[in-house]
Amino acid sequence: MRRNPLPALAVAVAGLCILLPVALLAVWSVAGRWPWPELWPESFSLRGFQELFASYNHTGALLLSSVGLSLTAAALATLVGAMTARALAFHSFPGKELVRFGALFPILVPGTVLAMGLHTVFLRLGLADTLAGVVVVHVITALPYTVSILTDVTQACGKNLEEQAAVLGASPARAFLHGTLPALAPGLLSAGSMAFAISYSQYFTTLLLGGGQVRTLSLVMVPYIQSGDRTLASLYALLFVGSALAVFAVLEGLIHLWTGGRKWN
Amino acid sequence: MSIRFPRVLTAAALSAALLAGCGSAAADPTPEQTLPTDFDSLVELARGTTVTFYGWGGDDARNQFLQTTVADTLKEKYDITLEVVGMDIDAILAKLSGEKGAGQTTGTIDMIWINGENFYSCKENGLLYGPFTQDLPNFNAYVDQEDTETLTDFCYPIEGYEAPYAKAQLVLIRDSAATPEAPTSTEELLEFVQKYPGKVTYPAPPDFTGSAFVRNVVYDICGWEQFQDMEADKETLRAAVAPAMEYLRELNPYLWNGGETFPASSTQLTNLFADGEVLLDISYSPYSPAVNIEKGIYPDTAQAFLWDNGTIGNTNYIAIAYNAPNKAGAMVVINELLSPELQAAQYEAQKVLPVLDEEKLSAEEQALFDAVDIGEGTLPQDALLERRLPEMPAALVPLLEEIWTEEVVGQ
Numbered sequence: 001m002r003r004n005p006l007p008a009l010a011v012a013v014a015g016l017c018i019l020l021p022v023a024l025l026a027v028w029s030v031a032g033r034w035p036w037p038e039l040w041p042e043s044f045s046l047r048g049f050q051e052l053f054a055s056y057n058h059t060g061a062l063l064l065s066s067v068g069l070s071l072t073a074a075a076l077a078t079l080v081g082a083m084t085a086r087a088l089a090f091h092s093f094p095g096k097e098l099v100r101f102g103a104l105f106p107i108l109v110p111g112t113v114l115a116m117g118l119h120t121v122f123l124r125l126g127l128a129d130t131l132a133g134v135v136v137v138h139v140i141t142a143l144p145y146t147v148s149i150l151t152d153v154t155q156a157c158g159k160n161l162e163e164q165a166a167v168l169g170a171s172p173a174r175a176f177l178h179g180t181l182p183a184l185a186p187g188l189l190s191a192g193s194m195a196f197a198i199s200y201s202q203y204f205t206t207l208l209l210g211g212g213q214v215r216t217l218s219l220v221m222v223p224y225i226q227s228g229d230r231t232l233a234s235l236y237a238l239l240f241v242g243s244a245l246a247v248f249a250v251l252e253g254l255i256h257l258w259t260g261g262r263k264w265n
Numbered sequence: 266m267s268i269r270f271p272r273v274l275t276a277a278a279l280s281a282a283l284l285a286g287c288g289s290a291a292a293d294p295t296p297e298q299t300l301p302t303d304f305d306s307l308v309e310l311a312r313g314t315t316v317t318f319y320g321w322g323g324d325d326a327r328n329q330f331l332q333t334t335v336a337d338t339l340k341e342k343y344d345i346t347l348e349v350v351g352m353d354i355d356a357i358l359a360k361l362s363g364e365k366g367a368g369q370t371t372g373t374i375d376m377i378w379i380n381g382e383n384f385y386s387c388k389e390n391g392l393l394y395g396p397f398t399q400d401l402p403n404f405n406a407y408v409d410q411e412d413t414e415t416l417t418d419f420c421y422p423i424e425g426y427e428a429p430y431a432k433a434q435l436v437l438i439r440d441s442a443a444t445p446e447a448p449t450s451t452e453e454l455l456e457f458v459q460k461y462p463g464k465v466t467y468p469a470p471p472d473f474t475g476s477a478f479v480r481n482v483v484y485d486i487c488g489w490e491q492f493q494d495m496e497a498d499k500e501t502l503r504a505a506v507a508p509a510m511e512y513l514r515e516l517n518p519y520l521w522n523g524g525e526t527f528p529a530s531s532t533q534l535t536n537l538f539a540d541g542e543v544l545l546d547i548s549y550s551p552y553s554p555a556v557n558i559e560k561g562i563y564p565d566t567a568q569a570f571l572w573d574n575g576t577i578g579n580t581n582y583i584a585i586a587y588n589a590p591n592k593a594g595a596m597v598v599i600n601e602l603l604s605p606e607l608q609a610a611q612y613e614a615q616k617v618l619p620v621l622d623e624e625k626l627s628a629e630e631q632a633l634f635d636a637v638d639i640g641e642g643t644l645p646q647d648a649l650l651e652r653r654l655p656e657m658p659a660a661l662v663p664l665l666e667e668i669w670t671e672e673v674v675g676q
Contacts, residue, residue, distance in 0.1 A: 032561030035541040045561045051325050056332040116359055123367035208360055211373045212319060212350035220322070223351050227323025228532030231560075 022241065028234035048235040057220075063243055066200065066217040069131070071247070073138035074195035080139065081146025081191055082154075082184070088147075089154040103147040106140050114141075115205045122209055129211035137205045142195035149194060153187030182259050189255045193248050200244055217243070300593055302400050304600070308343060310593035315346040317591075318583075318598070320378030322351015326556060330614040335607060343597055350374075354383050361392045364588055372588035375595040379427060380581040381419045385659040387584065388426055394585040396425025397596055403603035404428055409622035414580040419659035420493060427582035428599050431611065432618035434578035434649050435477050438538070438546040438554055438642070442566035448545075449573045451485045451512060457545075458519035464544045466521035466528060466537070469674065470666040474531035474549050477577050479669050480657055483509040485574050489654050497660035503668050513673045525675060539563060551649050552616035555640025567642045575652035580620060609633035618646060 028034070032043035052059055087093070088100055106114060118137055119128060127133035157180060165175035203222045206214060221236035301307060316339075322328060331349045339345040352360075357377055364372050379387065387393050398404045408415055408429060417423060439447055448457040458465045468475030483492075486509040495501060517524030521543055528534045531547065538546035539562045548569075550556070557563035583602070585595045601607060605626060608619040612634060619634065626634075639645075657665070 033539065033564070035539065043561050047560060051329070054329065056329070056336070112359075116363060119360070119363040120367055123364060123369055128364075128369075129373045204356065207352055207356050208363075211360060212317065212352050213373055219351065223321065223323035223353075224325075226353075226530075226532075227321075228530065228536050229323065229325065230536065232325060 022238070025234040025238050025241075028230050029238055031231060045231065048231045051232060052235055052239070059239075062215055062217055062220065063239070065215070067243060067247060069135065069214070069216060070138070070196050070199040073135050073142060073199040074192050076135065077139045077142035077146045077195040077199075078150075078188055078192040081143060081150045081195075082188065084143075084147050085150035085154045088151050090159060100151075104144045107144045111141075112204055115208045118205075119208050128209060129213045131210075131214050134206055134210040134214045137209045138199040138202055139195075141202060141205060142198040145194045145198060146191040149191040150184075150187055153184060153191075157183045157187075185255050185259050189251060193251060196247060196251075197244060200240075300400075300596075304400065304402050304597075307400070307593045307596055311343055311345055311591070311597040313344050314591050314594045315348055316375045316594040316598050317348045317350055317373060318376040318378070319350045319352045319357050319374045321353055322349075324615075326615045330611060334610050334614065335602065338607065339598060339601060342601070345594055345597060347598065354379065358383065358387065358392075361387070361586060361588075362390065365390070365392055370588055371590050372586055373590065374586040375589040375591050376598065377584045377586060378430065378581065379584050380579060381656070382659040382662055384418050384423075384427060384582065384584065385421045388421075392587050393426050394587050394589055394592055395427075397585060397592075397599075398423075398425045398428045401428060401596060401600040401603065403600045407603060407605065407621040407625050409625070412622070413655055414578075418582060419579065419656045419662065421659045423582075427584040428603065429580045429620035430583045430602065431615070432578060432580050432620055433549045434551045434618065434653055435474070435481055435576040436548055436551045436553075436569040436571060436644070436649075438548060438563075438567055438569050439544060440538075440541075440564050440566050441568045442564060443541070444544050447568070447570040449570060451482055451572075455512070455516065458516055461544055462519045463521055463523070464542075465519070466524075466534065466543055467547055468531045468534050469527035469529060470669050471663070472528075472530050474534075474547055475527070476662060476666055477549060478547050479509075479513070480662075480665065481572065481577050481654075482513060483665070484577065484654055485509075485572060486512055492657045492661060493655065495658065495661060497658065497664065499664045499667070502661055502664050506665065506668060510668065510672045513669070514676050517673070517676065527674065535562075550616070551618065552639055552643045554642030556616050558641045563642070565641065569643050571644065571649070571652050573652075575654040577656055578649075578653040579656045605630040605633055609637060612639075613637045616640065616643075618649065 027041065029048050030044050030046065031041035032045040032047075034041040051057070084099070084103060088096065109117075115137070118140070122128040122133050122137075127136060159180070161179035161183060162172075162175045165179045166172065170178070200216075201218055202216075203218045206216050206219055210216075210219075217236070217240055221233070221240055224232040224236055227233075301310070318331065328349060328351070331347065336347045336349075339347050354377075357374065361372070361374065377387075377393075384393075414432075415423070415429065418427065437447075444457075444461070446453070446457065448454040454465075467478045470476035470479055483506050487506060491505060495505065520527075521537070528537060531549070534543070535546055535548070535553075535557070537543045539557070546553075546567075551569060554563055554567045554569050558565055558567060583599050585592055585599075589595055602611075603621070605621060608621050609630075611617060612619050616639060623631065623634075
């Protein structure tokens with residue numbers, strides 16, 4: 001059987017499109033001067049690394065707290081998303097279409113408008129300038145994604161396994177936990193990863209609702225991107241992408257352990 | 266090192282505040298915290314507290330200076346912890362106006378890095394605490410009280426609501442290895458762009474530096490005096506700046522990309538210059554060549570120059586938020602930033618013009634400044650100050666930017 005070379009080629013092109021820019025970031029992070037049309041930087045400098053590892057920047061603590069914050073937001077957004085998806089997939093109730101539409105609302109409203117409106121509400125609730133407030137706004141921003149991903153997945157899974165377990169005498173909780181939930185695992189993973197990525201890259205919402213009291217990697221990185229400091233921007237971007245990928249890998253590993261590598265379909 | 270002042274959100278933020286204000290803030294005046302006016306009591310109040318300093322976070326030299334030298338000095342002298350928070354001025358405005366609208370009396374922002382039209386809108390909307398500068402010993406001892414830039418910010422009266430922090434002045438930068446000539450007037454600039462077509466551009470207003478460059482062209486062609494007391498009327502301004510707009514249209518075909526597009530920010534222009542794509546950079550930080558040569562971004566042969574008729578200078582300031590949780594601490598920190606020791610250290614670390622009056626410094630204090638090696642590619646301080654022109658009134662600035670958009674870009 002001759003193997004079709006097309007898929008391999010597609011993978012190679014896609015890989016190059018992703019890896020080449022990241023490789024460029026790596027070069028820029030240590031580049032001093034790189035004038036056009038040189039193919040390689042004229043000079044190198046460790047300025048970026050010196051700044052990144054300077055003790056006053058507390059980069060390690062910043063990284064840990066950013067990841068922790070985004071994991072919390074992602075877990076909550078996935079939980080709420082899964083429950084909403086189940087309601088939308090299996091139940092009919094008055095105002096169902098409104099809920100479906102409402103779940104998408106945060107991405108229909110421009111981000112800055114959403115943030116400024118929420119700021120007013122959060123001020124009254126005492127949530128502004130707090131970590132809890134930032135978690136809530138990240139959950140709100142991530143919900144449209146988790147709801148739409150999980151609605152499709154929940155519908156595709158159906159209730160067959162759960163009903164089968166119920167027929168065999170399992171309680172509803174047990175039927176869900178051992179029947180549907182493992183089958184949903186890959187969907188939960190994609191929704192959770194999506195929510196993590198959304199939360200991890202929030203800038204303006206974190207800035208306004210955290211009021212500068214909640215520091216994240218994005219808050220430190222974006223000003224350098226805006227200021228056009230290519231060395232520091234590249235270095236922070238690498239750290240950002242690398243840490244996000246590491247989190248995805250760990251999540252994927254955990255899901256794999258939990259489901260024992262089995263596949264439902 | 267110039268502060269970037271995007272105006273994207275300011276209008277939205279302020280209208281949001283006004284809308285919210287209709288509901289509650291109007292009926293809920295902020296109770297003024299009564300602070301002692303003698304400095305020693307302020308220091309006692311501030312001891313052991315934390316002070317937050319909000320401002321643009323995209324300058325590593327500034328971040329480093331504040332978080333090391335300044336933070337250490339404050340800790341040692343007053344047991345004050347300085348927390349530097351990177352936040353764009355538009356986000357600060359959005360935050361403060363939201364808080365004002367919701368009637369909040371204790372926020373999180375103590376000190377704000379500010380100037381120009383942002384100061385104007387903050388003060389007009391009651392987002393600042395003050396007046397406070399009259400109670401700062403260093404302000405009284407070392408700052409020239411009669412100087413225009415102490416009294417007004419973009420021609421708008423300061424009235425003690427902000428203290429000077431550093432001085433900026435527009436300079437042009439060329440690579441002396443790439444071009445033998447330095448165009449020191451609008452006339453010479455026209456010859457220059459005709460000689461090097463496609464190799465010159467300027468950031469599109471409302472970028473802070475691009476906007477200042479356009480104002481400088483206006484000053485060079487129309488003179489600067491007539492704008493100082495001009496009323497904020499667009500048609501009056503349009504008529505006054507017509508020859509300058511005509512000149513800018515004449516430049517267009519010779520500019521980078523045929524003058525059809527302009528870099529969106531001064532930092533993009535700096536990158537174009539560093540890459541050798543354009544021959545001139547424009548900066549509001551007169552010592553930026555020294556900083557960028559040291560960082561290895563500019564070639565060693567980069568050199569700043571001025572226009573014969575002068576370039577626009579302004580001061581940036583520190584204000585205190587109306588709902589600052591630690592006003593006493595903020596005043597102690599601002600006072601310390603105005604000490605000869607920290608101004609000289611800042612001159613050295615960030616390469617920004619100091620705000621102290623040389624005539625008020627003792628010989629030892631003056632020596633601190635003289636000892637600073639300002640680095641390659643720059644002009645001496647007295648050469649800069651000799652050719653320093655005052656800013657236009659804050660209210661004219663956005664009008665001129667609109668006129669530029671209507672009459673120059675794509676024409």
